[in-house]
Amino acid sequence: MRSVMRPRHSVLGVVLALACGCSRGPDTASAPFTPQSDTEVLEQVPARATDARARERAALRQELDAQPRQLELAVRLARLELKEGRARGDPRHLGWAQAALSPWWDEPQPPHEVLLLRATLRQSRHEFDAALADLDAALREDPRDAQAWLTRAVVLGVRGRHAEAEKSCAPLDTLAGALTATVCRAQVDSVAGHSGRAYARLSEAMSRRGALGSPEEQAWALSTLGEAAARSGDTRRAELLYAQALAADPDDAYTRAALADLLLDLNRPAEASRLMKDHATDDGHLLRRVLAETALGSAEAATLTTELASRYAASRLRGDTLHGREEARFALHVEKDANKALTLAQANWEVQREPWDVRILMESALAAGTPDAAKPALTYLEAIACEDPGLLALATRLKKAAP
Amino acid sequence: MNRFLALLVLLPCVALAHKPSDSYLRLERAPHGFTGRWDVALRDLDAVLGLDSNGDGALAWGEVRDRQQDITRHVLSRLSVGTAGAPCPTTPEGALRVARHSDGAYAVLDFQAACPTWPSALTLDYTLLFDRDPQHRGIIQVAGGQGQGTLVLSASHHTVDVPLANLSAWSHFGGMVLSGIEHIWAGLDHLLFLLALLLPSVLKRSPEGGWEPVDRFGPALRDVVKIVSAFTVAHSLTLSLAALGLVALPSRLVESAIAVSVILAAANNVFPSIRGTRWAVAFALGLLHGFGFASVLADLGLPAEGLATTLLGFNVGVELGQLACVAVFLPVAFMLRGATVYRRAILVGGSAAIGLIACVWLAERALDVSVLPL
Numbered sequence: 135m136r137s138v139m140r141p142r143h144s145v146l147g148v149v150l151a152l153a154c155g156c157s158r159g160p161d162t163a164s165a166p167f168t169p170q171s172d173t174e175v176l177e178q179v180p181a182r183a184t185d186a187r188a189r190e191r192a193a194l195r196q197e198l199d200a201q202p203r204q205l206e207l208a209v210r211l212a213r214l215e216l217k218e219g220r221a222r223g224d225p226r227h228l229g230w231a232q233a234a235l236s237p238w239w240d241e242p243q244p245p246h247e248v249l250l251l252r253a254t255l256r257q258s259r260h261e262f263d264a265a266l267a268d269l270d271a272a273l274r275e276d277p278r279d280a281q282a283w284l285t286r287a288v289v290l291g292v293r294g295r296h297a298e299a300e301k302s303c304a305p306l307d308t309l310a311g312a313l314t315a316t317v318c319r320a321q322v323d324s325v326a327g328h329s330g331r332a333y334a335r336l337s338e339a340m341s342r343r344g345a346l347g348s349p350e351e352q353a354w355a356l357s358t359l360g361e362a363a364a365r366s367g368d369t370r371r372a373e374l375l376y377a378q379a380l381a382a383d384p385d386d387a388y389t390r391a392a393l394a395d396l397l398l399d400l401n402r403p404a405e406a407s408r409l410m411k412d413h414a415t416d417d418g419h420l421l422r423r424v425l426a427e428t429a430l431g432s433a434e435a436a437t438l439t440t441e442l443a444s445r446y447a448a449s450r451l452r453g454d455t456l457h458g459r460e461e462a463r464f465a466l467h468v469e470k471d472a473n474k475a476l477t478l479a480q481a482n483w484e485v486q487r488e489p490w491d492v493r494i495l496m497e498s499a500l501a502a503g504t505p506d507a508a509k510p511a512l513t514y515l516e517a518i519a520c521e522d523p524g525l526l527a528l529a530t531r532l533k534k535a536a537p
Numbered sequence: 538m539n540r541f542l543a544l545l546v547l548l549p550c551v552a553l554a555h556k557p558s559d560s561y562l563r564l565e566r567a568p569h570g571f572t573g574r575w576d577v578a579l580r581d582l583d584a585v586l587g588l589d590s591n592g593d594g595a596l597a598w599g600e601v602r603d604r605q606q607d608i609t610r611h612v613l614s615r616l617s618v619g620t621a622g623a624p625c626p627t628t629p630e631g632a633l634r635v636a637r638h639s640d641g642a643y644a645v646l647d648f649q650a651a652c653p654t655w656p657s658a659l660t661l662d663y664t665l666l667f668d669r670d671p672q673h674r675g676i677i678q679v680a681g682g683q684g685q686g687t688l689v690l691s692a693s694h695h696t697v698d699v700p701l702a703n704l705s706a707w708s709h710f711g712g713m714v715l716s717g718i719e720h721i722w723a724g725l726d727h728l729l730f731l732l733a734l735l736l737p738s739v740l741k742r743s744p745e746g747g748w749e750p751v752d753r754f755g756p757a758l759r760d761v762v763k764i765v766s767a768f769t770v771a772h773s774l775t776l777s778l779a780a781l782g783l784v785a786l787p788s789r790l791v792e793s794a795i796a797v798s799v800i801l802a803a804a805n806n807v808f809p810s811i812r813g814t815r816w817a818v819a820f821a822l823g824l825l826h827g828f829g830f831a832s833v834l835a836d837l838g839l840p841a842e843g844l845a846t847t848l849l850g851f852n853v854g855v856e857l858g859q860l861a862c863v864a865v866f867l868p869v870a871f872m873l874r875g876a877t878v879y880r881r882a883i884l885v886g887g888s889a890a891i892g893l894i895a896c897v898w899l900a901e902r903a904l905d906v907s908v909l910p911l
Contacts, residue, residue, distance in 0.1 A: 164561075164576065166634035166645040172599025176635060176642040179583040183592025192587075225557040226580065229670035236671065259672075415640070417556065444639040445556055452559050452674040453689050 178415075180218075190214065198234060208234045209247045216254065221385035223416030228255055246275055250282055257289055260456055260485055265289055280310040287318050294487030296326040296518065313339055317355050320362060325488050327520030329365035336362065353383035357392065364396050365489060367523040372396055387416060394422040403429040417445055421460050428468050439468055458482030462494045472501035483510060489525060496528040505535040556640045558673045560665055562616070565680040570618075570625045570652035576636055576643040577612055577665070585669050586611060598635070601644065605633045609646055615665035618650040625652035659699040667692040710850040717854020718861075720830070726795050726898065727826055729891045731859060733802035734764050734819055735866060736884050739874035742809065748884065750874040760815075761867055765859050767816040771823025772830055773852045779831035780848055789902060791828040796899035798822040803892035807885050830855070 169176065180188035194211040198204060212231040219227030232255055238244035239252065253268035269286040272279055283305050290299035303318035316339040323332035336359050360375030376393040380386060390409060397406035407426035413419040424442050427435040446461055459482050466475035476498040483495050492511045499508035515529055561576040579596055583589055588604055589596050601608070609629045618625045627650045634645040659679065666673040675690035679699050688697055721727055738761045740748040751757050778784045802818070804810075830851070873879040 164636045164638050164643075166574075166636045168632070168634050169598035172597060172602065174598045175595045176598055176601065177579040177583070177596045179580055179589050179594055179596050181592055181594025182587070182589065184594065188594075225672065226584070226670060229558060229672035230584065232671045233669050236668075239671070441639055448559065448639055449556055451676050451687060451689070452557070454557075 187214065187218065191218070195230075195234075203237050205238075205245055205247070208237070209251065212251050216251070220387065223387050223413070223418065225258070228258055231255060243271070246272055246279070249275075250279070250285070253282075253285060253289075257285070262289055262293055262485075277305070278309055280306055280314070283309065284314070284318055287322060291322045291325045292486055292488055294514070294518075296322055299326075313355070314351075317358050321358050324358065324362040324365060327489070327515065327518045327522050327525065329362040329522050331521075333359065333362040333366055333368070349382045350386075353379040353386045353389065356382060357386065357389040360389070361392060364392070365522045365524065369396060369400055373400075387413070387419070391418050391422060394419070394426070398422065398425055398429070401429075403427070417442070417457070418460060420445070421464060425463070425467055442468075455481070459486065459490055459494055462498060466494070466498055466501060472498060472503075476502045476504065476507055480507065487514065489522065492525055493528065496525075496532055500528070500532060500535060503535075505532045508532050558666065558670050559676050560673070561638075561643075561676050561678075562663070563678045563680060564618075564650075564659075567649065571650040571659075572630070573618075573627070573646075573648045573650060575612060575616075575646045575648065576638065577608075577646070578638075578640075579635075579642045579644055581666055581670070581673070582608055582612075582644060585666065596642075601635075602633070608633060608644060612644075612646055612665060613648060615663070617660075617662040618652075619660045619662075620652055620654065620658060623653045625650040660696065661690075661699065662696045663690045664695055667695065710846045713847050713850025714854035714857065717851040717856075718858040719854075720851075721855045721858030721862075726799060726895070727829070728862065729894065730795070730799045730802055730822065730826065731765070731768065731862070732866070733799060733806060733888055733891050734768075734815055735761060735863065736870070736887060737806055737815070738764065738867070739870045740880065740884070748809075748880050754871055757871060758867065761863055763816040764819045765856070765863060767820040768823040768826070769852065769856045769859070771820045772827030772855070773848075775824045775827030776830045776852065777827075777848050779828055784828075786828050791825065793899055793902040794825050795829050796895045796902055798825055799895035800892050800899065803888040803895065806888035807892070 180191070182188050182192050191211060191214050194207060194214070198207050198211060201207070211234040215227040215231035215234065219225060219231070231251065232239060235244075235248050235251060238248045241248075244252065249268050249272040253265040253272065256262075256268065257265040266286065266289055269282050269289070272282040273286070276282070283302050287299045287302035290296070290302060299322040300319060303315055303322060306315035306318050316336055320332040320336035323329070323335070336355070340355060340359065356375050356379035360372045360379060363369075363375060364372035373393070373396060376389055376396065379389045380393070383389075390413070394406040394409050397403070397409065403426035407423050407430070410419045410423040410426070414423065420438065420442050424435065424438045427438055442464065446457060446464070449457055458478050462475045462478035462482060465471045465478055469475075475494070479491075479495040479498045482491055492514065495511045496508045499505055499511075512529055512532060515525060520526060520529075558578060558581050560578065560581070562573065563575075564571045564573045579588070579601065583596060586604060586607055588600055588608075590600050590603070613627045613629065616627065618627060627648050630647045630649050634647075636643050636645045661677065663675040663677070665675060671692045673692070675688075675695075677688040677690060677697075679688070688699070690697060737748065739751055739757045741751050743749040775784070779786075802822070805818075870879070873883070
């Protein structure tokens with residue numbers, strides 16, 4: 135099909151097609167070309183010569199290729215790939231981590247470390263029940279595994295099973311220290327609509343105990359605290375805490391996205407866009423940038439919108455439905471299609487129950503003029519006795535809008 | 538232990554932030570098997586083959602080009618194309634190219650799969666990258682029918698049988714109709730020719746030899762339908778002759794003659810000389826344009842079977858495309874027909890412009906040079 139259009143038609147063809155009110159044929163977005171020069175850079179890849187982490191992973195992979203059943207090597211490589219995936223927002227690293235674990239991947243009872251990593255990878259693909267099964271198995275084997283308890287708390291929190299999540303934080307007091315346990319509880323409290331309480335308890339614990347160990351852990355605590363501040367309406371403090379978290383760990387894509395969301399809510403899109411600008415390979419960051427540029431009404435908005443829409447289309451093509459929350463925001467604020475946003479938000483609601491999932495369902499229902507569609511969210515907020523002012527304000531608007 | 542805690546906790550939320558690894562494989566039926574285009578992400582190829590030879594993290598075209606043979610060998614070895622009991626060996630065709638997808642640059646491999654017999658079912662076994670990335674997916678399209686959906690192949694589901702018989706005559710017919718519509722809309726020379734014939738259709742000759750507006754819409758519409766249909770019938774005729782291999786004309790000659798036909802049609806609007814029926818002109822020159830369409834059909838790859846549906850579908854598509862343009866053009870032209878601006882600027886000016894463009898084409902095609910911006 136590709137050689138149908140002989141080139142001489144192209145420019146004038148568009149002009150006349152427009153004049154005739156006819157549109158032109160298939161898109162040529164991925165038309166192949168031969169680069170002009172050998173020095174043209176086509177893609178950024180892990181730098182094996184200059185990046186020590188990339189070199190280490192490459193060396194490990196080579197070793198592992200020679201002896202694939204070396205558990206210790208495999209676990210080390212899988213952890214490094216996970217870490218890289220977190221920093222770059224590129225899920226290829228998760229696939230590469232899984233490949234390292236492949237000799238044990240399909241076993242019903244793989245080694246303990248593999249269970250834990252498999253749970254994390256499964257969770258990243260929203261296979262929450264399978265992830266929980268792995269974590270439960272890991273904890274049956276070793277009830278003193280702090281990592282398994284913590285990951286379990288997070289998964290349960292995402293699913294809206296807050297009481298169980300809270301219970302999963304308890305063993306951390308003795309296994310990992312009081313502060314880690316407090317961060318765990320604060321995270322659960324914060325997604326459960328009690329961000330004020332989460333903030334008070336965590337800030338008190340942090341001032342009493344001082345900083346946690348590694349930069350990543352500091353960033354984790356600061357980011358959790360910042361998120362609680364944002365949800366409880368203290369946006370100035372949230373901004374400060376997010377900035378501190380990013381200073382402690384500049385690779386923390388999660389916090390960077392949270393800060394961008396905060397700036398968007400504060401109607402400061404120019405700053406949000408600047409923050410996201412250098413991270414366009416990350417779909418989540420690109421979404422925030424598109425939202426910001428759309429709010430600014432800039433010339434770039436259209437190009438970025440097209441790019442993000444085609445990434446979502448590519449994900450759907452491979453059968454992924456992992457972007458429900460983000461796609462709903464895209465549909466609502468960029469495509470201005472409230473009905474589409476509502477459909478996406480409803481499907482997402484079946485999978486995830488974090489504050490953003492509640493919020494996007496309520497916002498879409500409001501915009502679509504069908505407040506009844508947000509009923510599950512309202513029931514949920516009542517059931518968890520939510521105290522977050524932002525969510526409660528939305529709920530009030532919905533109740534007023536309902537006939 | 539503690540050091541690792543925060544890392545895993547935060548991971549799930551950001552892990553979704555990017556598109557995982559996919560490759561895009563498109564297969565089309567060809568006279569002796571299939572032609573394929575396979576787009577594979579350069580990031581994936583680098584992970585498997587280590588393309589970034591200087592290790593600086595910036596993958597340059599030179600580094601890719603140097604490894605072209607390795608890439609082609611590796612990628613093609615990960616696909617087996619076959620029909621019931623008979624493999625269709627793949628061979629690369631042409632040099633490696635590059636395409637930009639929404640998530641980065643991809644290597645584009647063109648290849649052929651030569652089948653010993655005409656396949657009635659296609660068996661694919663796709664094993665690219667699964668050993669390196671179990672989350673990799675092969676996104677596969679087998680063209681030839683519009684109803685044919687996209688196949689997604691994964692590590693656990695990597696072989697598939699595509700029943701080619703499912704490409705029913707009807708879906709094939711539908712595909713050809715679309716091809717015809719696409720072609721008439723993208724094929725500027727045919728459209729300009731038609732436009733040159735249509736411009737005067739809301740006018741008639743005055744006794745003094747100039748133009749004056751027609752009184753009613755009906756006769757203008759009849760006139761237009763006659764012209765368009767005559768054009769279609771004529772080009773269907775020659776297109777079929779050419780496609781069946783009964784007549785073959787050199788394409789440069791045909792393309793040049795088409796340009797001449799556009800010039801003549803335009804000139805006749807400015808200096809009315811051919812009296813009588815424009816549908817006859819449309820028929821005569823339509824014979825010529827049919828040979829032009831034939832080269833397009835050859836590009837699309839004619840199937841050995843179902844030639845009649847192919848031709849009919851393509852012709853119906855061309856006719857529909859033309860009628861759609863007429864439906865937009867005629868009411869507007871009819872409303873404007875009384876205005877002097879229609880007779881002066883649009884009829885004379887437009888025709889002159891069409892004639893000029895066609896002159897450049899004629900020069901390009903006859904002399905085989907390129908003048909108009911591409």
